[in-house]
Amino acid sequence: MRTPFLFVTRSCKAVHRLQQSSFLSPISALSSHQRIAVLRNTSTHFCKEDRSYYITTPIFYVNASPHLGHLYSAVIADCLHRYKLLQGFNSKFATGTDEHGLKIQQAAEAAGKDPLTFCTDVSERFKHLFNSCNISYTDYIRTTEQAHCQAVKHFWSVLCNKGLIYKGSYEGWYSTQDESFLTASQVGHAWDSSGKEIKVSLESGHKVEWMKEENYMFRLSAFRSQLLDWLGGNPGAIQPERFYQAVLQWLQEDLPDLSVSRQRSRLQWGIPVPGDAEQTIYVWLDALVNYLTVAGYPDKHSQWWNVAHHIVGKDILKFHAIYWPAFLLGAGLPLPQTIYVHSHWTVGGKKMSKSLGNVVDPLERSQIFTTDGMRYFLLRQGVPDSDSDYTDNKVIKLLNAELADSLGGLLNRCTAPAINPAQVYPSFCPQSLPSQQGGRAVVEDYHMLDAVKNLPAVVEQHYESMHVYKALEAISACVRQTNGFVQRHAPWKLDRRDSKDQHWLDTIIHVSLECLRIYGTLLQPIVPEISNKLLSRLGVQPGERSWADVNFLPRYKGMDCPFEGRALGSDSGVLFSRLESQNIDKQKPKKTKKAEHLK
Ligand code: MSP
DSSP, rough: OOHHHHHHHHHHHHHHHHHOSSSSSSHHOHHHHHHHHHHHHHIISSSSSSOOOEEEEEOOSSOOOOOOOHHHHHHHHHHHHHHHHHHTTTEEEEEEOOOSSHHHHHHHHTTTOOOHHHHHHHHHHHHHHHHHOOOOOOOEEETHHHHHHHHHHHHHHHHHHHTOOEEEEEEEEEEETEEEEEGGEEEEEEOOOOOEEEEEEETTOOOOEEEEEEEHHHHHGGGGGHHHHHHHTTTTTSHHHHHHHHHHHHHHHHOOOEOOOOETTTSSSSSSSSTTTEEEEOOOHHHHHHHHHHTTTTOOOOOOHHEEEEEEGGGHHHHIIIIIIHHHHHHOOOOOSSEEEEEEEEEETOOOOOOOOTTOHHHHHHHHHOOOHHHHHHHHHHHBOEEEEEEHHHHHHHHHIIIIIIHHHHHHHHTTTTTTTTTTTTOOTTTTTTTOOOOSOHHHHHHHHHHHHHHHHHHHHHTTTHHHHHHHHHHEEEEEHHHHHHHHGGGGSOOOHHHHHHHHHHHHHHHHHHHHHHHHHTTTTTTTHHHHHHHHHHTTOOOGOOGGGGOOOOGTTTOOOOOOOBBSSOOOOOOOOOOTTHHHHHSSOOHHHHHHHHH
């Protein structure tokens, strides 16, 4: 890995170069809002010495098999992790399973299994899904592991020694499904399937029960002003803005102390409270500490803990943006740098649920649409601010249009033997495409060049703020422009025997391959297999695919292009095969025995 100093120098120079560049001025092409963000980033993350980055997914409950929403959380985190690696960061990426608590205890009982065997089975299913979908985690944690139990007990003792935990009596509403305590204002009425009136959480719709028991309480109420100070001083701590505002709003409301244990007689499946075998630690406290366990807590967590970023779904924001920071403040530990919040996937406009029979199995879908296809769809259509609706048809339409036709078609057009008989990265001719107009290019071509030159800065901004769909929108628009460029100049109509035509033809292909190289490089965090195939076909070596290598069209600026004259890669297979909309049901892979028995 390059030394931080060297990278800092190069990166800052690179941005400086971007700002100086006369023919294409990426920064000036951005909106003022984007411009400020790029420049702010230049001085904070590019020039910062600490090149470590730590990203986490929520750990997943093992009461049921993984569904599409779980894969979505993991794909977002994987995308950010891969992006940081491309930028030269030393990135750690943690995911895993949340295995304690009443909900899991009850699910294991219902399955007639001992809890650990039950947890192991389902945890393996999550792992299998993530491995199949190229989720490149560096750490997979299970809360039933010894090291984690030690970390939780240590964390508890620190809070206790600071006088932040006291024995009390909790009386109020509890939702086992959400493993959450609720105030009266968070509870409403509903009717169950037999028509009986029940109480439910207004937020999740899950059933709540009245609970009264002796347990340990955490002095959450004492942390309101510190939490407000943290948010006031860090407007980017919770993103998008909408969720930051929601947390500020919650902090205006009642913030009672939090029950952080359950009586052992009711909950055996969990970590016992140190020094009190009659009580079990509340599953959310247990689960949140997983982020610290992976970082090396309690002995050597600083390297990672100081640069922690969490991805969370909107349903678990309160736990991450109020309880967790309060616990951390209490324990004297730094707070996470960013909590990125995403919204949910619905199916047919409804929440996915077993009873509605609309749960989308992500493994099954990724076998039909390919892993990269599913990753692309989730990140292109998933919008952090609001829910997105899933249908197979949307997947097929989007992937056919953007991956098969637009991107795949462009690659095919520029590498097909008919147009590129020598199978090389052809030469660029400066007279055919001079930086001042006068060659054979038209004004739209210059706009296209400008857009592609700007693209890395634009994509970077969107990746940084978890607006991955906007990054993909920008890439997709550029791919369309490059297709327009090829279409406009119809290289297949040029006469190879005429040297001027031949030079122009080579230049068109050179420019198009340069565009494809940029798209392939920037898409690596989203569709690693397709990007690899694309870059390999262009002859771009693994060591030439980082963010620092993007340098678009150097020949246009009078610099050397390392790819010019290079042989193309030999794999000329289709980049992404078109999907047929019929017979999706027939294509569904047969369920394995294991899958059946876990249901
Ligand atoms: N175990 C807790 C998290 C503890 S983290 C210390 C939990 N687990 S979960 O399995 O229920 O949810 C894990 C993630 O999946 C959450 O980010 C949640 O928002 C996400 N999703 C669950 N359903 C979803 C959709 N329908 N759509 C998108 N994501 C959703 O909560």
